[in-house]
Amino acid sequence: MTAETSKHLFGSGHTACAGCGQAIAARLVVDVTGKNTIIANNTGCLEVFSTKYPESAWGVPWIHSLFENAAAVASGVEAALKYLGTKDKITVISQAGDGGTADIGLQALSGMWERGHDILSVCYDNEAYMNTGIQRSGLTPFDTNTSTTPIGSQSAGNPRPKKPMPEIAVAHGLVYVATASVGYPRDIENKVKKAVSIKGPKYIQIHVPCPLGWRHDPQITYDIGKLAVETGLYPLIEYEYGKLTGVRKLSKIKPVEEYLKFQGRFKHILSSPEQIKQIQAIADSNIERYGLKVESVSAPQDKEAGPL
Amino acid sequence: MFGPIISKAITTRANKTGSWRVDSKPKFLQKDCIACKMCVLICPEACVTGEGKNTYICDYEFCKGCGNCAAICPKKDIIMVKEETQ
Numbered sequence: 001m002t003a004e005t006s007k008h009l010f011g012s013g014h015t016a017c018a019g020c021g022q023a024i025a026a027r028l029v030v031d032v033t034g035k036n037t038i039i040a041n042n043t044g045c046l047e048v049f050s051t052k053y054p055e056s057a058w059g060v061p062w063i064h065s066l067f068e069n070a071a072a073v074a075s076g077v078e079a080a081l082k083y084l085g086t087k088d089k090i091t092v093i094s095q096a097g098d099g100g101t102a103d104i105g106l107q108a109l110s111g112m113w114e115r116g117h118d119i120l121s122v123c124y125d126n127e128a129y130m131n132t133g134i135q136r137s138g139l140t141p142f143d144t145n146t147s148t149t150p151i152g153s154q155s156a157g158n159p160r161p162k163k164p165m166p167e168i169a170v171a172h173g174l175v176y177v178a179t180a181s182v183g184y185p186r187d188i189e190n191k192v193k194k195a196v197s198i199k200g201p202k203y204i205q206i207h208v209p210c211p212l213g214w215r216h217d218p219q220i221t222y223d224i225g226k227l228a229v230e231t232g233l234y235p236l237i238e239y240e241y242g243k244l245t246g247v248r249k250l251s252k253i254k255p256v257e258e259y260l261k262f263q264g265r266f267k268h269i270l271s272s273p274e275q276i277k278q279i280q281a282i283a284d285s286n287i288e289r290y291g292l293k294v295e296s297v298s299a300p301q302d303k304e305a306g307p308l
Numbered sequence: 309m310f311g312p313i314i315s316k317a318i319t320t321r322a323n324k325t326g327s328w329r330v331d332s333k334p335k336f337l338q339k340d341c342i343a344c345k346m347c348v349l350i351c352p353e354a355c356v357t358g359e360g361k362n363t364y365i366c367d368y369e370f371c372k373g374c375g376n377c378a379a380i381c382p383k384k385d386i387i388m389v390k391e392e393t394q
Contacts, residue, residue: 007357008354010354011317011318011320011321011354012320012321012325012353012354012355012367012369012370013320013321013322013323013324013325013353013370014320014323014325014353015320015323015325016352017372018328018329018352018372018373018374019352019372019374019375019376020352020374021352023352023353023354024349024350024351024352024376027352027354028349050320051315052320052323053313053315054315054319055315055319055320055322055323056315056316056317056318056319056320057318057320058317058318059317059318060317182350185346185349185350186349189349211374218374218375218376219374219375219376219378219379219388220379221352221374221376221379222350222376222379222380223379
């Protein structure tokens with residue numbers, strides 16, 4: 001390890017696909033929390049590509065036990081640190097993919113939140129079980145072509161909308177809940193910084209494009225992440241103590257086709273205006289619900305910044 | 309096998325993933341760089357380094373050639389070139 005590379009706590013040489021959004025987000029999170037961090041990781045792509053035995057990409061203590069119990073393991077780590085009296089100096093993270101958070105790991109996560117552990121939960125949301133071959137998860141969006149919701153004469157892909165994980169987290173009474181996207185790396189840094197500054201259970205859900213599962217060009221991982229936000233399909237929001245306190249406003253909202261057309265998983269609906277209309281309706285309801293649109297051009301509140 | 313399996317920190321550097329590149333690699337022109345560090349932030353391989361304007365460079369031993377640094381650069385100071393050329 002040279003001096004130059006030691007700046008990152010998530011090192012080179014991991015075995016993620018080229019253009020992996022999860023690798024970007026994982027490094028951003030751990031670099032912000034710093035070397036005094038302990039991570040518990042659910043099974044998933046991140047666990048597999050970052051810790052190919054006997055190697056590890058992590059520069060901090062990192063533990064993997066099972067698919068469903070990272071939150072329980074993190075709870076134990078946090079309780080032990082409290083007993084030792086060093087909890088104030090050390091950040092504990094429980095992280096997982098979307099399957100490990102919203103489906104398989106939800107009971108352990110719910111327990112951790114309910115017990116009020118001072119832990120940051122991070123969900124890397126790539127919208128399907130990418131590690132095992134792109135099976136549908138609870139966070140897979142409507143009309144997605146996955147291996148368990150294939151398209152055909154009777155099916156236009158996943159029939160269910162995304163599970164509202166941020167709202168489930170808010171309902172647990174978390175001190176801080178936020179969504180972020182790889183399309184806005186500085187925003188991820190700011191939100192993680194803010195989250196670790198608050199004591200109590202926190203949840204951040206990061207949208208991470210997956211070139212393999214979403215079937216897009218690896219070069220546009222960043223652009224895809226940005227387009228999901230700009231079309232209103234992935235609103236960037238923040239809740240503090242149950243109240244919606246931050247929304248990334250959009251001066252120009254793009255039609256959803258702009259986001260869908262680059263991805264193989266949505267290729268089948270591009271020729272079907274009826275399906276696009278339904279997806280546009282999801283975006284419109286997000287825009288209205290969170291007030292994503294800048295009301296007046298003269299006084300934008302949370303103005304869209306440059307290449308963040 | 310019983311008991312925990314432990315690996316040393318950042319030992320994945322043994323995998324020289326640069327061999328994964330298929331046809332193109334990024335070229336850091338170092339002309340109009342404004343040191344915004346967006347290439348460092350976006351690189352999935354954590355292999356872009358530099359400090360200050362026109363100093364950023366990537367480690368071709370690890371770069372998988374995904375091209376996100378070229379996509380994010382606001383000054384278009386990073387371009388993708390064919391693997392054989394300099």
